[in-house]
Every structure is written in structure tokens, then in C-alpha cells.
Amino acid sequence: MPELPEAETICRQLSPLTVGRRIISVSLREPRILRCPIDAAKFRRGLKGRRISRLLRRGKAIIFVLEGARCLVVRLGMSGTLKVEPAELTTDKHVHLRLGLEGGDELRFRDPRKFGCLALRTGTEVEAFPEFSHYGPEPLSAAFTPSYLAQRLKGRRAKVGVVLMDQSVVAGLGKIYADEICFRAGVRPGRAAGRLTKKEIEKLVAATREVLEEAIGDRGTTAEDSVYQDAYGLSGGFRPAVYQRTDQPCIRCGQPIRRTRLTDGRGMHWCPECQK
Ligand SMILES: [Zn+2]
Structure with a gap:
């Protein structure tokens, strides 16, 4: 299961590939398939048209901060992966979310074992998001003494x-x-x-x-x-x-x-x- 170093790696690798790009399409394969059910219509509405401003990590989660104070929180679970791939590259049934990015690529979340979670949050106060409200300090921060x-x-x-x-x-x-x-x-x-x-x-x-x-x-x-x-x-x-x-x-x-x-x-x- 991906832990902090794996999430940090993905975050660092995806930043230059996604930051500054606008989400032009949202394709959700099966909204109920993941551990956290999502309201598909709200999810699409919240993501489409927004530009990705930056990427953050909290614990094992990867957070896409979007313009207009929205955050897409991705928890990889047991087997989740995030990749930016050319839109024409074939996908499979394990790709649950595809975000079409300006310029022709897609950000794809693939999770065969379906323990991952996707959530769209309002605001940028990451610490206040329900999934992180009980979290202790980051181990690489000055607070972990x-x-x-x-x-x-x-x-x-x-x-x-x-x-x-x-x-x-x-x-x-x-x-x-x-x-x-x-x-x-x-x-x-x-x-x-x-x-x-x-x-x-x-x-x-x-x-x-x-x-x-x-x-x-x-x-x-x-x-x-x-x-x-x-x-x-x-x-x-x-x-x-x-x-x-x-x-x-x-x-x-x-x-x-x-x-x-x-x-x-x-x-x-x-x-x-x-x-x-
Ligand atoms: Zn020994």
C-alpha cells in the first residue's frame, strides 16, 4: 500500500505535468465503485473547467488544488495509481476517473482493488477536510519532535x-x-x-x-x-x-x-x- 514516500513521489512527478492545465472533461466510470461513493453530477460540475493550481500531499493522500477554491483529494488505497497519459492511449475497466487536460492528455486514476477514495472538497483549508481533521503532524515537518x-x-x-x-x-x-x-x-x-x-x-x-x-x-x-x-x-x-x-x-x-x-x-x- 502506498505510504508517504510513494504519495510524495507521485505528487512531485505529476506537478510539472498538471499544474497550470485546465480540466476540460471529466469521465467517471462507475461512481459507486470506490470505497467513498461520490455524487457524480456534483463531481463533474466541480471539476470541469477548473485549472489545476498546485499539488499537495497530506499523509498518504494527494491533493490537487484547483482554481476557485476546490480540492480533489485522491487516496490511493491498496492499488491506486495516478498517471498522465495521452488521451488516445487505451484504458481499461480499472480506470475509474479520467480528467481530460487542456493540450490533449488525460489524468487517470486506476485502482483494480478499489480501496482508493476520491473526494471533491470546497475551500483550500486542507487541515479542516473531514479525512484529515484527526491527523497528527507530518513526520517531515518541524512539528514532529x-x-x-x-x-x-x-x-x-x-x-x-x-x-x-x-x-x-x-x-x-x-x-x-x-x-x-x-x-x-x-x-x-x-x-x-x-x-x-x-x-x-x-x-x-x-x-x-x-x-x-x-x-x-x-x-x-x-x-x-x-x-x-x-x-x-x-x-x-x-x-x-x-x-x-x-x-x-x-x-x-x-x-x-x-x-x-x-x-x-x-x-x-x-x-x-x-x-x-
Ligand atoms: Zn540485525
């Missing part, structure tokens, strides 16, 4: 690997980067969040920044169970150190990587030697 994280972890019995995926604590992390951040920080993801030391919390915050910046530099991660592609149809170049490497040797110490199953069936991956 060790003292902030310490305050949010205090007294919590939940596993630190799980708390890092809580969007209200910090926005944009999922299972790939929660595992990678814990490994980089040398902290076992199964530790009770409230029992971490000040030093460990400092390491987690520093590791978060490092891992995310590296992953953005590598255009994200395409894990074994993922179909993530960037806006040019390429796989991400980031190579996880622990995620989905169960029983393979740790890149630091050679010990086999372990997987601990969570109650919801997801696994956390970690090194028994390098993480305490």
Missing part, C-alpha cells in the same frame, strides 16, 4: 510499531515504513509504546526523517505484495532492510529477520539482535 512523540506515546500499552501507523499520532506511515523506522532506531516494534526511553524516542524521530527522505529519494518502495508504480509506471527503488524479509539475514548482523503477527493478521518484521 521527540517531545511531541514522547507526549503521544506516554502511558500507551499499544505496540510502538502499531502506534507509528496511527495517523492521528503521525500522518503518512504504514506497515513498510513503521518496520523500517523501528529497525533504523534499534527499537523492537512490539515494545509497549509507553515504555520507551527518551533516548529511544529521539532515535525514532531521527530514524523517521532518515528513512522517509531516503525512500522519497528512491521513489518509494514496491514490496512483494504491492503493485505500487510511480506516475511513470516504474517500481520504487527503495529496498527495505526488514519489511517482508522474514528468515532472511539481517543486513547488519546476519541474524534471520523475524515476523511477529498482530491480531489483525498483519506482521511486523524485526531483527532480534539489532533491535532491543
Whole structure:
């Protein structure tokens, strides 16, 4: 599932291809097909004729800010991709939204597994949009500090690997980067969040920044169970150190990587030697 680095990559790649262009047609394949049902008529009316002013990212979501104070919020879900393609290029049944852009291209949202979401919002106060109102700070912002994280972890019995995926604590992390951040920080993801030391919390915050910046530099991660592609149809170049490497040797110490199953069936991956 695309997380912050994948959404950031798509955002950066699509900006030069879309900003300044006007949406001249809106083609919605099946308004009820996605997880968030949309009012098709309102959606078409709200988008058509508007120029794309800029692109933003919040957590794992990509936001097209349009002239006239409208925002198209795209959440990629499990398998969503966004690409700008020539209008004459054939599409398939998984392309749910096609926005015809001035000049002949189409911005296409494709999502075979249909866990993605599209929403059209009024205003440009992104923080106030319902999907983001409960979100914590961006992990690469100045607001994500060790003292902030310490305050949010205090007294919590939940596993630190799980708390890092809580969007209200910090926005944009999922299972790939929660595992990678814990490994980089040398902290076992199964530790009770409230029992971490000040030093460990400092390491987690520093590791978060490092891992995310590296992953953005590598255009994200395409894990074994993922179909993530960037806006040019390429796989991400980031190579996880622990995620989905169960029983393979740790890149630091050679010990086999372990997987601990969570109650919801997801696994956390970690090194028994390098993480305490
Ligand atoms: Zn190790």
C-alpha cells in the first residue's frame, strides 16, 4: 500500500505535468465503485473547467488544488495509481476517473482493488477536510519532535510499531515504513509504546526523517505484495532492510529477520539482535 514516500513521489512527478492545465472533461466510470461513493453530477460540475493550481500531499493522500477554491483529494488505497497519459492511449475497466487536460492528455486514476477514495472538497483549508481533521503532524515537518512523540506515546500499552501507523499520532506511515523506522532506531516494534526511553524516542524521530527522505529519494518502495508504480509506471527503488524479509539475514548482523503477527493478521518484521 502506498505510504508517504510513494504519495510524495507521485505528487512531485505529476506537478510539472498538471499544474497550470485546465480540466476540460471529466469521465467517471462507475461512481459507486470506490470505497467513498461520490455524487457524480456534483463531481463533474466541480471539476470541469477548473485549472489545476498546485499539488499537495497530506499523509498518504494527494491533493490537487484547483482554481476557485476546490480540492480533489485522491487516496490511493491498496492499488491506486495516478498517471498522465495521452488521451488516445487505451484504458481499461480499472480506470475509474479520467480528467481530460487542456493540450490533449488525460489524468487517470486506476485502482483494480478499489480501496482508493476520491473526494471533491470546497475551500483550500486542507487541515479542516473531514479525512484529515484527526491527523497528527507530518513526520517531515518541524512539528514532529521527540517531545511531541514522547507526549503521544506516554502511558500507551499499544505496540510502538502499531502506534507509528496511527495517523492521528503521525500522518503518512504504514506497515513498510513503521518496520523500517523501528529497525533504523534499534527499537523492537512490539515494545509497549509507553515504555520507551527518551533516548529511544529521539532515535525514532531521527530514524523517521532518515528513512522517509531516503525512500522519497528512491521513489518509494514496491514490496512483494504491492503493485505500487510511480506516475511513470516504474517500481520504487527503495529496498527495505526488514519489511517482508522474514528468515532472511539481517543486513547488519546476519541474524534471520523475524515476523511477529498482530491480531489483525498483519506482521511486523524485526531483527532480534539489532533491535532491543
Ligand atoms: Zn540485525
